[in-house]
Amino acid sequence: MKFQIPPSLISLMLSVAVFASFTTVSAAQAAPKTSGPPSAAHSGELKGNELMFGYTDQTGQKILGLLGDPDKNHPSPKTLTSVIYAPGKQFGVSYVKHQARSSKSNGRQNANNFINDEGELFKVKNAANKLSSDASVLLATKNAFQGHTFLSLKTVHKGKFSSKTVQAIEKAKNRKVVNHGLVATTASGAEIGLVEFAKGGGKPLASLVLADKNLLLFEDFIGNNDSQSTWRVDDGGEISAENFGLLFVSRSKTGYALGVEWYGPEGTNLTVLQQKGSKFRVVTENGRYQVP
Incomplete structure (x- = not known):
């Protein structure tokens, strides 16, 4: 005796097979494309x-x-x-x-x-x-x-931080600000500038500061007591926002990153900084010797 599959069951089996094939393809199409280990994908950490x-x-x-x-x-x-x-x-x-x-x-x-x-x-x-x-x-x-988004930059020549931001900087560093100026701003509202602090009883201190809403990030420059070469050789003891430029500002899951150019009498210092928590870390640095 031969066993025959009822036509209705054949129809049901075909329907299930077709449905399964569509759902399998749909799942494959919906799967995101990633590169590298999932834990490292788009982390934004610069090397x-x-x-x-x-x-x-x-x-x-x-x-x-x-x-x-x-x-x-x-x-x-x-x-x-x-x-x-x-x-x-x-x-x-x-x-x-x-x-x-x-x-x-x-x-x-x-x-x-x-x-x-x-x-x-x-x-x-x-x-x-x-x-x-x-x-x-x-x-x-x-x-x-x-994983980075490059932010639109606008160079600022004579801008200043707001009094509210200056007060927040002074509180964070526990030192009075004696001079400050903006280097650039981003379309998203972040401000990057140079702040010089009162010397007090310690060594001269200046900082490149990124201010964004309630966030303050510092890259500190500690000077010495040589009035002619306090921050850089032959700088005459002066440092200001005009000595700095930015190659880029970007954001990722890790935070902000900056390409910084610091002009001096003998040449240019070049640094890539990236946010690490509430501070910056140096990713890479170099310089150009350009004395005339």
């Missing part, structure tokens, strides 16, 4: 071995990556695929070669000595893309800023 400072030539289409401390872990130049420049803009770049120092080099890291200086040579992709001449920039790997 020094994925970043390299550099500067542009006179045409603004070539970049020389600055060599860093040989004892630290640095990125392979071939992994650097983009350049970030003030105010938070980006272009693609391609690696050319390691450029050896020429016998004609005067030791300056500027556009006039670009072809004679030692470093990692890059070119900006697309001839239509052009950076400013002799500009400090930051080279980055493809995923260095994964």
